Amino acid sequence: MEKQFDExxxxxxxxxxxxxxxxxxxxxxxxxxxWSSLRSNGLLPRTGKSCRLxxxxxxxxxxxxxxxxxxEEERVVIELQAALGNKWAKIAKHLPGRTDNDVKNYWSxxxxxxxxxLQQRSSPPNTQKAKGKTPVAGQVPVEEVPAxxxxxxxxxxxxxxxxxxxxxxxxxxxxxxxxxxxxLAKPSSENLEKDLSAVEATPLQMLPSFxxxxxxxxxxxxxxxxxxxxxxxxxxxxxxxxxLGLDGYxxxxxxxxxxxxxxxxxxxxxxQYSPRSSEQ
DNA sequence: AATGAAAACAACCGCATGTAG
DNA sequence: CCTACATGCGGTTGTTTTCAT
Numbered sequence: 661m662e663k664q665f666d667e668x669x670x671x672x673x674x675x676x677x678x679x680x681x682x683x684x685x686x687x688x689x690x691x692x693x694x695w696s697s698l699r700s701n702g703l704l705p706r707t708g709k710s711c712r713l714x715x716x717x718x719x720x721x722x723x724x725x726x727x728x729x730x731x732e733e734e735r736v737v738i739e740l741q742a743a744l745g746n747k748w749a750k751i752a753k754h755l756p757g758r759t760d761n762d763v764k765n766y767w768s769x770x771x772x773x774x775x776x777x778l779q780q781r782s783s784p785p786n787t788q789k790a791k792g793k794t795p796v797a798g799q800v801p802v803e804e805v806p807a808x809x810x811x812x813x814x815x816x817x818x819x820x821x822x823x824x825x826x827x828x829x830x831x832x833x834x835x836x837x838x839x840x841x842x843x844l845a846k847p848s849s850e851n852l853e854k855d856l857s858a859v860e861a862t863p864l865q866m867l868p869s870f871x872x873x874x875x876x877x878x879x880x881x882x883x884x885x886x887x888x889x890x891x892x893x894x895x896x897x898x899x900x901x902x903x904l905g906l907d908g909y910x911x912x913x914x915x916x917x918x919x920x921x922x923x924x925x926x927x928x929x930x931x932q933y934s935p936r937s938s939e940q
Numbered sequence: 941a942a943t944g945a946a947a948a949c950a951a952c953c954g955c956a957t958g959t960a961g
Numbered sequence: 962c963c964t965a966c967a968t969g970c971g972g973t974t975g976t977t978t979t980c981a982t
Contacts, residue, residue: 672951672952673950673951673952674950674951674976675950675951693967693968694967695967695968696966696967696968707952708966708967708968709952709953709967709968709969710951710952712967712968712969713950713951713952713969714950714951716969717949717950717951718950726949728948746971746972747970747971748970748971749969749970749971760969760970760971761949761950761951761971762949764970764971764972765947765948765949765950766948768948768972768973769946769947769948769949772946772947773946773947776946
């Protein structure tokens with residue numbers, strides 16, 4: 661067989677239609693294996709890895725190319741990621757027509773979106789709107805954070821009414837926001853927008869006792885000042901979380917990302933920035 | 941219509957694992 | 962067993978497309 665290219669040459673970058681055709685023909689003849697022979701036989705100037713990737717991600721039959729993840733697919737990814745972690749290949753096996761790369765890309769986009777939303781919520785509105793000045797995770801200047809009240813958080817027995825989330829995973833900002841659950845109590849479909857627009861997010865400094873780490877539990881975030889199950893029960897009592905599409909929120913041990921990523925992306929669509937009291 | 945930001949997509953790299961010789 | 966090679970996986974980066982202003 662005559663070589664069609666310099667055997668030291670390795671082509672990278674986008675695949676041409678001709679290359680795809682050669683690859684498809686190879687699979688028809690030999691099956692989806694022996695990827696390296698495409699190069700050693702002089703058929704393609706690509707590495708075996710590159711050939712395999714092209715076949716698996718783009719050329720093999722029954723792929724759902726070019727269509728967005730359905731709500732059901734998103735649900736499956738979210739659930740399986742929570743259960744399995746970043747095992748994209750295993751997750752993809754439960755999604756016909758999707759590849760591990762598809763799942764990985766979807767999750768990456770979702771994660772970036774969440775991070776950006778969190779960052780925006782911990783930044784004042786004028787910063788958010790500054791063109792060309794996208795807030796960078798972990799760079800919330802300390803002086804922009806109003807004096808807070810970690811003591812109040814500790815001492816106020818009503819603190820268990822707060823639904824909190826850690827901002828630390830976007831870069832140890834040492835700031836996290838609290839949303840007062842009673843403000844969101846039982847939003848009806850008619851007044852949902854009105855109720856949620858009244859929510860005030862109060863930036864607070866991290867509890868002195870809190871030590872950021874890659875692994876912690878929601879309990880650790882609140883304990884020992886707050887009984888988590890009481891918090892959850894109270895939340896359920898005052899706040900209908902079903903509109904978030906959740907059966908409940910994860911209170912189990914999780915890593916910093918895992919905690920947040922159990923929430924659907926669109927949950928933040930229901931929240932909007934409210935001016936801090938000092939800005940009103 | 942132009943522009944910048946965000947989202948989606950494609951492909952590479954390094955590393956781990958499996959396997960044949 | 963050891964080694965070399967093939968394969969598969971997950972992380973990352975670069976490019977293209979879509980969306981919003």
